[in-house]
Amino acid sequence: MNWHARLIAPAQELDSAPLLRREFRVEEGHGALTRATLTLTAQGVVEAWLNGRPVSEDLLTPGWSAYEWRLRYASYDVTDLVDETSVLGIALGRGWFGGRLGWTGGEAWYGDGLGAFAQLELEFADGTTQLVVTDEEWTAGPSEILANDLYDGETIDARRRDDSWKRPGFAGDGWAGVRTVEFDTSRLTPYIGPAVTRWAALPVQEISTSPSGATLVDFGQNLVGWIKVRVQGPAGTEVVIRHAEVLEHGELGVRPLRSAKATDRYILSGGVDEFEPTFTFHGFRYAEITGWPGELRAEDLTAVAIGSELTRIGEFHTSDPLLNQFHENVVWGMRGNFVDVPTDCPQRDERLGWTGDIAAFAPTAAFLYDVDAFLSDWLVDLDLEQRHNDGIVGFVIPDVLKYMPHPADFGKPDSTAIWSDAAVWVPWDLYQAYGDTAVLERQFDSMALHVRRVKSLLSPSGVWDGNFQFGDWLDPDAPPENPAKAKADTGVVATACAYWSAKIVSDTAGVLGRSAEQAEFAAHAEALRAAFDREYVNGGIVKSDCTTVYALAIVFGLLSEADEAVAGDRLAELAAEAGYRISTGFAGTPFIADALTRTGHTDVAYRLLLEKECPSWLYPVTMGATTVWERWDSMLPDGTINPGEMTSFNHYALGAVADWMHRVVGGLSALEPGYARVLIAPQPGGGLTEAATSLETPHGRVSVRWSVxxxxxxxxxxxxxxxxxxxxxxxxxxxxxxxxGQVTASAELPAAVSVR
Structure with missing residues (x-):
């Protein structure tokens, strides 16, 4: 792009989210207008109108990227919106650039230079181009949005609404000039991934009164977005809506929000008002409504679910209603946390792109939705952050944590197993799912840099045990206040992950024809495997003797054939000793079912999957969950919220078992990347009498259905x-x-398979 626009902001301080406008006439004498293209971005988030009509339904543009080096822009065809005399109008919000981020209370971590950037190109029949760009010719004025923050919510005063600013001839009070903001246009880059949009609307399921007398609304589904409101009442009346995911003792459960206010405030005009707070979002199922004039009716409120625009490609269904609900919870959890970046949770004062979560969940995500572009976009930011941080892949991407006080209990910032391994695992998972080597080409240097960084951190014995590790984060046996205090030895976990990443990078180099790197990383992987065996394995028993270390050692192929058999039996034994309740955290959960299946214990994997007592995958379902929880016991059996400070009811990471469900229960997996060849191999069990799964692959739709x-x-x-x-x-x-084509086959089930 040849940029002529400048980043602009109001010349004087306003008491509200700024509105920016430019009136212009279409040049004459060039023939017909053949095309009009608006390119739009901001330090902050923007919405734009041309002659009062929205240029797009996109939300929170330009999203969140590694702003220091990369600011994305969106382009829209607005030909049909141009009139002879036109007005281009922009509303500017704080978003991720200027709003609160993280749990320390800070905001505007990227600087205080909020501003909008727009370039409208009008192309005529004679080849002439007319430009309308953000510059000093614009004017700025106040809006009805008195406050906006992603964590805290939005305040809108309908008495201040006046849409005439979007049309020609406007000359409103309080409007003045703009100033340009220092801005490096070399940071501008087009979106790779999709925009954020509205994707669902949910009606009210129930309106009730809490024990304290508060009015509560239940939408029946934990979602991410906001509540669209239609209301009429006396001018100046303030309606307050506070959001939360759960109820506790019949009241809104707000403690898990920590400092996030998650509250929208609407001041009424006296007429019929509609409110939709598009410069914020909340994670919620329930809302507490105060100040409502008259009787609150269900039709007055609609929950609007937002997220990055993704295409659903994978489906799954079985004869077990609880298992089906769990799978649906995985889907909703993913959609709610795929809001421009893959976040950990969507509700509290965090909502960050934690690398460990997506490292665990990427295979499941890539089956449920086409996430190739979405995650490829995020991986560009990972690469940028990593290259500017001495090869370290941070805990979160974009890495806003680097601006905050580093938590003392996290140790010195450096690479960490699983979290930093996202640099390797996520591109490899995308390649396996979609068969496109482009993501490997783009990310290979990042993948190699991570493995080489980890190599520099190994101890003299050849294992990775010398720096801070999250380890088997959120082991259900860890105390609520110390989620890192897991049963699994952190060195075992880290060394296993280091081996797996080195092997993947070697395989990636092979795919790309990079023979020298293939040999380099193959040798490094073998050295890690030998060190793991020497330091951590004794006759198939792995150090710390818990489910997670066996799951990783088996699935990653770290053990000899004889040791793997012993380890598989021990893993099954430990699962039985735990009463088939889950005993793994972030590290082990994505792999335990596969480890059991690989070693001939699929029946045990089914018992784990279908267990209903806490902790288990189905326990939250029995408690009414509609998304996957952060903790196995985010809500305790008595209905109280887990006492830990960190408790979310919408975290997709522990839903990573859905990948195994698709491949083993459903029976559909890839024999070649991108499903150019497929394996149809259902392994029934757990009393299931039928299952079905399907996937829109790059080559077309594959479906599997089985019954007993x-x-x-x-x-x-x-x-x-x-x-x-x-x-x-x-x-x-x-x-x-x-x-x-179609194929049908039948067989007598082995006697060991459980059938209801």
């Missing part, structure tokens, strides 16, 4: 698109090649 009749006869139906072939494996182990 009352006589124990297993029947599978699969459908492969043209050009795709694969292997059908029946539960008894029989295999046969299959090609495009």
């Amino acid at each position: 009749d009352g006589d124990g006869v297993f029947t599978v139906e699969a459908d492969l698109p043209e050009g795709v072939d694969g292997v059908l494996r029946l539960p008894g182990g029989e295999e046969r090649p299959i090609g495009a």
